[in-house]
Amino acid sequence: MTACLEILGLDAAIRRGPRLLRNVSLSVAPGEVRALVGESGAGKSMIGKAVLGVLPRGIEVTSGDILLEGQNLGALSPGLRRRTVGAAAALIPQDPLTALNPSRRIGPQITDKLVHLLGWIRARADARARELLDEVRIRAPERVMASYPHELSGGMRQRVLIAAAFASEPRLIVADEPTTALDVTVQKQILRLIAELQARHNTAVLFVTHDLGVVAKVSQSVSVLFAGKVVEAGPTEALFRAPAHPYTRALMAATPRYTDPFASLQPVPEAVLAGLRAEVAAEDAAREARNG
């Protein structure tokens, strides 16, 4: 079976500036959840944005390929690329407070894509939206669809965003730290909800997070990033049981545990960081050599 998403040797950089992604390769099979973990600024979100084609201004992909359902996105015209990505993929954004347009009602924000991109008729799209809101356990879908975002709580909004992401039956969902902006109890519900819908619809998920606890809960495979470079990747269970890279081990040691709440936080040791910087420098040198 071909992978749903395959990234091969992806490089991205600020125009005439530093590299942000260093030769990133990964793949997500249909129905698989792959977690991307790393510190802030490691480039986890950047990968998702590159796939969806919404990199911030001034940041560009310099080399590498992104294959969505076997189709090389780089080979498509911008318009066709957007339609292809729009039809096959969706985003669950990080901050539910800024991810819904405050001056538009919820309903059209869910159905826009169905109507405009997939060409559904309005009534069918509305029915689909109600169905999805029901799936994310929103009790009064009609009322919510007629509401403005500010009338809903943060957790409700995140549910709406999950419903909106799944509405178009995407084969791939990029979940960009979907629980970071929520409080802990709501986090749990949202994670369970994503896992449930993902399993039911057999969706591939690229799950961006910095929380190893979340990784263990939701993902089947992990890629650990440092400075835009994948330092270790593998099945979640194996990686948690026997982390091979010292950075992965350090990250795990740095994760606070409920079982031992008074243990002091462990920063990543300086020796590990020095080793990583050497690896990154080696990677940059290798690229220099490749490019002549």
Added chain:
Amino acid sequence: MSADTRAQRRRAGVRLWLPGLWLGLLCLAALAAPWIAPHDPLAQDLMLERLPPAWVGGAEPGYWLGTDSLGRDVLSRIVWGARIALVVALIAASAACLLGSALGLVAGYFGGWPDRVVSRLVDVWMAFPPVLFAILLVAVLGAGLHSVILAIAIIDWTRFARVIRAEAMVQARMDYVHSARIGGAGRIGTLLTEVLPNVLPSVIALLALEMGVAVIVEAILSFVNLSISTDDPTWGSMIAEGRASIHFAWWVLVFPLVALFLTVLSFSQFGEGLKDRFDPVLR
């Protein structure tokens, strides 16, 4: 809804109806000027020069706000002057708003070279002192109402461009704009459905503010005799004329000044009120 929001909403209410009342009255006066003005605004009668307002001793009945140095009725001239003031306010401010907002939206949303072009243009434009620029423009275009309107639009679009550009830039970074793009929406479509509705409250507030500014600029230009012909009743020319006789016929200056003041204040407060009303969180 919190008590805070409710208090804010009440304030927004007062801001809307009080200025709305004055502006409505003004519009009515402007529209019905030929019927409600007690006298011909241009009729001179040197026998009736500098009559005081009705409640001051020595007044002539029928001249409620007195007459000026040529014996023209001040109230009638204010009523007819409202026509010119409102025409300028509406047309000039709308033109400036359309031009400036469109350029601001494009610059803020697209960034890159459109932004650089618009921003430099705004910088250069704002380096000119606006009143001198207006006088210069009118001098070149020839005095008259259409040149005044054109001059205001040409000068004041930068106010809109600046503010709307900044707001569009903020909007362009929002996740819902990204989501719309991922959902296959085109750039123009996204600009119109996701960005525009969120900057609209600011556009409207600025538009109302700009109407007030347009009234002032028109008054300034007629004060320096560069608006329409000196005979025509404009608030600016009335103020200019009243200035000469301030010590013995204050009413010639004060009444048009009050009309001008109330109008400009009403426009700005009306704009603020509208902005609050359009704000989806306060709605």
